[in-house]
Amino acid sequence: MRQYRHRRTTTSRPASLSLSRSACALFVACLFLWSCATPPPPPPGPVSVASPVSPPEPKRKKAPAPPKRLVMTPEMDERLANPLLSLLEREAQIQNLEKKLDDAIQETVRSKAKLASQESRAEAASNLAEAEVGLKTLKNFIKGIEKRPDYMHLAQLMQTSTEELKKENYGGSLFLTNQIKAQLRDLQDRVESEQQEKSGATSANRSSASSEFDAKLVRFQALLSEKDTQIQKLHRKLDDTIQEAVRTKSKLRSQENKAEAVSSFAEAETALKTLEDSTSATDKRPEAVQANALMKMGADELKKENYSGTLYVTNQVKAILKDIQDTAQGREKVAPVDGEVLFALPVALKIAAPGKVREHPAADSAVAWSVERGASPIALSYKGPWIRVKGEDDRLGWMFYNLLASP
Numbered sequence: 001m002r003q004y005r006h007r008r009t010t011t012s013r014p015a016s017l018s019l020s021r022s023a024c025a026l027f028v029a030c031l032f033l034w035s036c037a038t039p040p041p042p043p044p045g046p047v048s049v050a051s052p053v054s055p056p057e058p059k060r061k062k063a064p065a066p067p068k069r070l071v072m073t074p075e076m077d078e079r080l081a082n083p084l085l086s087l088l089e090r091e092a093q094i095q096n097l098e099k100k101l102d103d104a105i106q107e108t109v110r111s112k113a114k115l116a117s118q119e120s121r122a123e124a125a126s127n128l129a130e131a132e133v134g135l136k137t138l139k140n141f142i143k144g145i146e147k148r149p150d151y152m153h154l155a156q157l158m159q160t161s162t163e164e165l166k167k168e169n170y171g172g173s174l175f176l177t178n179q180i181k182a183q184l185r186d187l188q189d190r191v192e193s194e195q196q197e198k199s200g201a202t203s204a205n206r207s208s209a210s211s212e213f214d215a216k217l218v219r220f221q222a223l224l225s226e227k228d229t230q231i232q233k234l235h236r237k238l239d240d241t242i243q244e245a246v247r248t249k250s251k252l253r254s255q256e257n258k259a260e261a262v263s264s265f266a267e268a269e270t271a272l273k274t275l276e277d278s279t280s281a282t283d284k285r286p287e288a289v290q291a292n293a294l295m296k297m298g299a300d301e302l303k304k305e306n307y308s309g310t311l312y313v314t315n316q317v318k319a320i321l322k323d324i325q326d327t328a329q330g331r332e333k334v335a336p337v338d339g340e341v342l343f344a345l346p347v348a349l350k351i352a353a354p355g356k357v358r359e360h361p362a363a364d365s366a367v368a369w370s371v372e373r374g375a376s377p378i379a380l381s382y383k384g385p386w387i388r389v390k391g392e393d394d395r396l397g398w399m400f401y402n403l404l405a406s407p
Helices: 002-037 074-114 121-141 149-166 170-205 209-251 258-278 286-303 307-332
Strands: 341-348 355-358 367-371 378-383 386-390 396-400
Touching: 074 149, 074 170, 074 209, 074 307, 074 341, 074 378, 121 149, 121 170, 149 170, 170 209, 209 286, 209 307, 258 286, 258 307, 286 307, 307 341, 367 396
Parallel strands: none
Antiparallel strands: 341 378, 355 367, 355 396, 378 386, 386 396
């Protein structure tokens, strides 16, 4: 029995031993494969905190397509050039009228200074303060208005009124501040109108190229209407100021000689008659109409024996006639072209882009000279979109309207 158990034990040992060896080999192989597939652990160091996942970026909207570029045709150039050139002409007339109005106002102030002023200092100072408040209020509410020529003109009048108040010329100071307040109201109306036009033009520019052209045309026409209204107001103010100067002079004891006043009146009357004989009935310029009105005023003042007022009015008439004569002499040297339209008076231009001045109003005409940006040639007339200009050394030529700075 022992012998049998011993034999059984000895016979089963080799099988279990071989089985354990196979398991060890398999375990070693698995361990080797696991070590090859698993990456080595990171070296010891500070623990990094994972950053939060950022949300996805929103999709950007596609940029709107650029507006179509406006392509000008000859017909469009013709339609835009006429109101633009008329605007430039009106601007020159306005500047001329403003200068005459300033001269008339200064003459009225000087005449009032000669009178014993009956206005009190308190009234003049109060009126001046009101005008100053109006100017400051406009400056605070409208950005950049202090750079406008019409605002600068009012500021200059305000300074003159302050000086007259210091000289105890209360009548002159009161007269000036009344002028300032009236012109200030006109300036406010113009600024409001320009802002409305600008907002309308902005909305119009968002449309197609055709609408852009229509917006430009409407803007020029609106500006032209505004300039005409401004010219009419300036004419009325100039007439009122001249009449005020004449009334003031009639209160003074005239020291002028009657013979001198009669002689000056006769000279002005003769010059005006010569102008009317040389001018056709259809070519009645506003300056000539104004000169006729002043001559009638001078005749009335002469009958009233207001010789100082008569001399003042006739000097105004002679100055107007001299301007008309100088303009006409400059045009006599120019051979007119069919369809050419003369400006009422020479217009100073402002060149916005360099270009060519040609010998004739045509794109294929020979180049007379070149103009640079910022140049200021003088415009004498126009034909369609072409402008006859006078440059240095009195050279004459034609330039296209699109070289001008747009108002």
